[in-house]
Amino acid sequence: xxxxxxxxxxxxxxxxxxxxxxxxxxxxxxxxxxxxxxxxxxxxxxxxxxxxxxxxxxxxxxxxxxxxxxxxxxxxxxxxxxxxxxxxxxxxxxxxxxxxxxxxxxxxxxxxxxxxxxxxxxxxxxxxxxxxxxxxxxxxxxxxxxxxxxxxxxxxxxxxxxxxxxxxxxxxxxxxxxxxxxxxxxxxxxxxxxxxxxxxxxxxxxxxxxxxxxxxxxxxxxxxxxxxxxxxxxxxxxxxxxxxxxxxxxxxxxxxxxxxxxxxxxxxxxxxxxxxxxxxxxxxxxxxxxxxxxxxxxxxxxxxxxxxxxxxxxxxxxxxxxxxxxxxxxxxxxxxxxxxxxxxxxxxxxxxxxxxxxxxxxxxxxxxxxxxxxxxxxxxxxxxxxxxxxxxxxxxxxxxxxxxxxxxxxxxxx
Ligand SMILES: NC(=O)c1ccc[n+]([C@@H]2O[C@H](COP(=O)([O-])OP(=O)(O)OC[C@H]3O[C@@H](n4cnc5c(N)ncnc54)[C@H](O)[C@@H]3O)[C@@H](O)[C@H]2O)c1
Numbered sequence: 001x002x003x004x005x006x007x008x009x010x011x012x013x014x015x016x017x018x019x020x021x022x023x024x025x026x027x028x029x030x031x032x033x034x035x036x037x038x039x040x041x042x043x044x045x046x047x048x049x050x051x052x053x054x055x056x057x058x059x060x061x062x063x064x065x066x067x068x069x070x071x072x073x074x075x076x077x078x079x080x081x082x083x084x085x086x087x088x089x090x091x092x093x094x095x096x097x098x099x100x101x102x103x104x105x106x107x108x109x110x111x112x113x114x115x116x117x118x119x120x121x122x123x124x125x126x127x128x129x130x131x132x133x134x135x136x137x138x139x140x141x142x143x144x145x146x147x148x149x150x151x152x153x154x155x156x157x158x159x160x161x162x163x164x165x166x167x168x169x170x171x172x173x174x175x176x177x178x179x180x181x182x183x184x185x186x187x188x189x190x191x192x193x194x195x196x197x198x199x200x201x202x203x204x205x206x207x208x209x210x211x212x213x214x215x216x217x218x219x220x221x222x223x224x225x226x227x228x229x230x231x232x233x234x235x236x237x238x239x240x241x242x243x244x245x246x247x248x249x250x251x252x253x254x255x256x257x258x259x260x261x262x263x264x265x266x267x268x269x270x271x272x273x274x275x276x277x278x279x280x281x282x283x284x285x286x287x288x289x290x291x292x293x294x295x296x297x298x299x300x301x302x303x304x305x306x307x308x309x310x311x312x313x314x315x316x317x318x319x320x321x322x323x324x325x326x327x328x329x330x331x332x333x334x335x336x337x338x339x340x341x342x343x344x345x346x347x348x349x350x351x352x353x354x355x356x357x358x359x360x361x362x363x364x365x366x367x368x369x370x371x372x373x374x375x376x377x378x379x380x381x382x383x384x385x386x387x388x389x390x391x392x393x394x395x396x397x398x399x400x401x402x403x404x405x406x407x408x409x410x411x412x413x414x
Contacts, residue, residue: 115188
């Protein structure tokens with residue numbers, strides 16, 4: 001047990017997801033948010049003041065990652081910067097520690113762990129060199145519905161009638177909020193890299209018996225398809241460029257806005273299992289939609305984040321400003337709208353952060369960590385390979401480490 005009772009957490013990044021995490025901290029015990037660093041000082045100050053207003057920690061803005069890691073009040077770091085800065089962020093954390101400054105217990109990293117397998121392996125190597133505990137921030141595993149549904153299905157249905165064999169997971173919305181997500185080179189791909197990382201991992205998790213290790217089921221082959229269904233249409237490509245800037249040109253360098261994959265697994269008895277995923281940036285509904293299913297011989301589980309218990313109706317005379325106050329990636333402000341009671345709870349952020357804090361306090365390696373992030377990246381890259389080559393790819397292909405998807409090289413033709 002680590003001697004200190006209250007951990008101090010520092011955030012790298014002050015954008016959308018960092019603020020989501022800060023809001024989730026209302027449900028996190030034994031840790032305070034004490035630091036924020038992002039390149040824009042004003043944004044770091046704003047995020048720090050949000051943490052103070054919510055009373056989730058006496059947070060202050062730092063001038064550099066190095067200064068934050070070295071600060072005596074910081075015990076762990078949450079990496080929430082953009083994908084193309086992952087390695088840079090991690091190199092800075094580790095070089096500070098190696099210079100003898102800072103006493104970190106743990107580091108967590110947002111999804112995806114990296115843009116490709118080579119980078120993900122480097123992330124793993126760096127964390128091993130640092131010798132600190134590590135966590136991979138896949139919030140959907142901690143969603144109360146997923147956690148409770150999985151436990152009940154396995155305890156009742158699977159124990160009496162046999163293990164589940166098919167997991168389906170989908171994540172869809174109408175497109176990301178910042179230009180870098182749309183740029184294959186910066187983000188690492190399109191919607192497959194951005195959102196299928198969630199669906200692959202939650203599907204794998206639902207099919208894994210609670211308490212069993214990750215390798216109790218093993219991926220054997222992957223097939224996938226990608227397409228640009230909406231955003232390469234000339235009028236939508238133009239609209240995208242107007243809202244995101246000249247560097248986002250989907251007539252010249254599109255990324256996929258639709259992706260699906262089928263991943264075959266086997267368990268220890270060689271029983272065939274399947275994870276089926278669908279992700280898109282071309283879904284226009286009320287807002288972000290997460291759905292999962294788990295099917296077994298005599299039972300099934302189903303979840304859909306927009307099947308919320310709360311719905312609001314606004315007549316056509318209610319003409320307010322566009323916002324995201326009802327649901328993440330909201331598309332409308334009128335008519336019948338579902339509202340997710342607490343997104344930070346329902347999507348899993350609160351339980352996720354509580355879990356990683358508890359692990360770090362207990363000096364225990366989290367079950368969801370950088371090695372899981374690496375395997376997710378390997379599966380994502382195999383899915384891109386399959387889509388490019390239009391064939392089923394046995395897992396793991398030999399040339400995975402040097403592989404960079406055509407979308408991430410800016411040469412993909414839909
Ligand atoms: N778990 C989820 O569901 C989920 C949802 C959204 C985003 N994410 C992930 O979180 C990360 C951040 O996404 P976001 O939506 O907050 O993006 P964002 O663009 O809103 O915010 C990115 C933040 O990083 C900062 N930044 C810029 N340069 C940086 C650098 N060199 N080093 C560190 N930070 C830098 C920016 O100032 C900004 O504060 C991404 O990796 C994304 O994939 C996860």
